[in-house]
Amino acid sequence: MKLSQLEQDLRARSQGLFLGGGSAGGNISSGAAMFDMEYVRWLEDNYKHMVELRGGLQAHLPDSDLRVILDDCLAHYDEIFRLKGIAAKSDVFHLVTGMWxxxxxxxxxxxxxxxxxxxxxxxxxxxxxxxxxx
Structure with missing residues (x-):
């Protein structure tokens, strides 16, 4: 219960950085905050890619069309690894702790x-x- 409350507090602090522009007592770096925002965007895009991929599979699209969708999904995952690389250079501890x-x-x-x-x-x-x- 206490761990869950601590996680919620940490999330609220990091979101205070995104929405209000100021920290609510958190010590999150600007690089970590930027990664958190980009990760949220990446998750939204990932959901869209997965919906598209599932739709293509259910529609029994030809392999060439599925390949285009799959290549887009793989490029999307390349993007998260690029973002993680940038975040690691800025604040590796934020990336390693996984609070995002x-x-x-x-x-x-x-x-x-x-x-x-x-x-x-x-x-x-x-x-x-x-x-x-x-």
């Missing part, structure tokens, strides 16, 4: 084995070699 995802998406990421702490385990040996030279 829905609670269900975060749950599935966790069940699927994604743990932000794993990144630290990967980076620590790299950082240790840098500190040994001092």
């Amino acid at each position: 995802t829905t609670p269900a998406e975060r749950c599935f990421l966790w069940m699927g084995g994604f743990r932000p702490s794993e990144l630290l385990k990967i980076l620590m040996p790299q950082l240790d070699t840098l500190t040994e030279h001092n």
